[in-house]
Amino acid sequence: MTHSPPPGTPKARIPGPQQPPPPYPRIRTGLWRRCLGGGLALWALTAWVTYETRDSTLLPTLILLGSFLAPVVFVLWAYERHGRDLGVSAILGCFLTGGTLGVLGASLVESYLLHPSLGMFLGVGLIEEAAKLAALVFVLRSQPGVRGTRAGLVLGAAVGFGFAALESAGYAFDTAVSSAGVDLRALLETEILRGVLAPFGHGLWTAIAGAALLSRRRPTGRFRVTAPVVGTYLGVALLHALWDSTHGLAVWATARLTGAGLDRLLFAQEYLARPSATQEHLFTLFSVGGLALVALAGIGWVRSLARQDAPWGNTP
Numbered sequence: 001m002t003h004s005p006p007p008g009t010p011k012a013r014i015p016g017p018q019q020p021p022p023p024y025p026r027i028r029t030g031l032w033r034r035c036l037g038g039g040l041a042l043w044a045l046t047a048w049v050t051y052e053t054r055d056s057t058l059l060p061t062l063i064l065l066g067s068f069l070a071p072v073v074f075v076l077w078a079y080e081r082h083g084r085d086l087g088v089s090a091i092l093g094c095f096l097t098g099g100t101l102g103v104l105g106a107s108l109v110e111s112y113l114l115h116p117s118l119g120m121f122l123g124v125g126l127i128e129e130a131a132k133l134a135a136l137v138f139v140l141r142s143q144p145g146v147r148g149t150r151a152g153l154v155l156g157a158a159v160g161f162g163f164a165a166l167e168s169a170g171y172a173f174d175t176a177v178s179s180a181g182v183d184l185r186a187l188l189e190t191e192i193l194r195g196v197l198a199p200f201g202h203g204l205w206t207a208i209a210g211a212a213l214l215s216r217r218r219p220t221g222r223f224r225v226t227a228p229v230v231g232t233y234l235g236v237a238l239l240h241a242l243w244d245s246t247h248g249l250a251v252w253a254t255a256r257l258t259g260a261g262l263d264r265l266l267f268a269q270e271y272l273a274r275p276s277a278t279q280e281h282l283f284t285l286f287s288v289g290g291l292a293l294v295a296l297a298g299i300g301w302v303r304s305l306a307r308q309d310a311p312w313g314n315t316p
Helices: 031-053 056-082 088-113 120-139 149-176 184-200 202-215 227-258 277-307
Strands: none
Touching: 031 056, 031 184, 056 088, 056 149, 056 184, 056 202, 088 120, 088 149, 120 149, 120 202, 120 227, 149 184, 149 202, 149 277, 184 202, 184 277, 202 227, 202 277, 227 277
């Protein structure tokens, strides 16, 4: 004779195949557009409230929004277009951890090795690009399956944009805060300029170097420092140096063409005393044109790497 269990007794679960865990949420297509629009609106609103209230406690919010908006938008775009198979954790790790380690490493080395000189910009390029590549290697050290040209482009860009966001925040802070008080106008100008130029700087250069490094990574996860990797690193360091020295080169070219006297320290100081209208126009032409040429060289390099890309998990 069987007895039914008393009411309210939980039923025994019949053993069976385990259900797979629910998939991790994926970033929806077009999020980068919404992030760009919403971020710009929040940044503009923060700037307006800060201007109206003169509340210095809003400066960190304004600096972080302005410094991180463009890098985050471009990382989201790269993830949506080319990096969904990599996963969100790899992107975030490279952006946050890689960017932070790159900034710290570069600042530490530069403080010991660099001094104002004609070769300072080349030294900055070599040190910062090496620091970002080392940060990329550190983040991916326990993920041997992440390799290939496209993985290097996306994750290298994530490290570079994380570096750029933190660097921009530092520049914005230095510009805003001085012994004379807070210069809100200078802060906004710095954030707008660096936000517009962000896609053509650190993210682009580290994407190129990361592609060269990960395309030659072994299936075991071991990184190989081959001649193409070293050559690519030197190439992006040169692009970096040219980008940073464009202002000084524009001053030098303007002074040469207009017959202005050249001081021995002119290039390091990067200024022309009491420039004429002609000199101002020439300087603008040379500085903007120089940045455009360096940016086009980097974009062309990335496009050529993307065309040569192999499927995930394959190495050339």
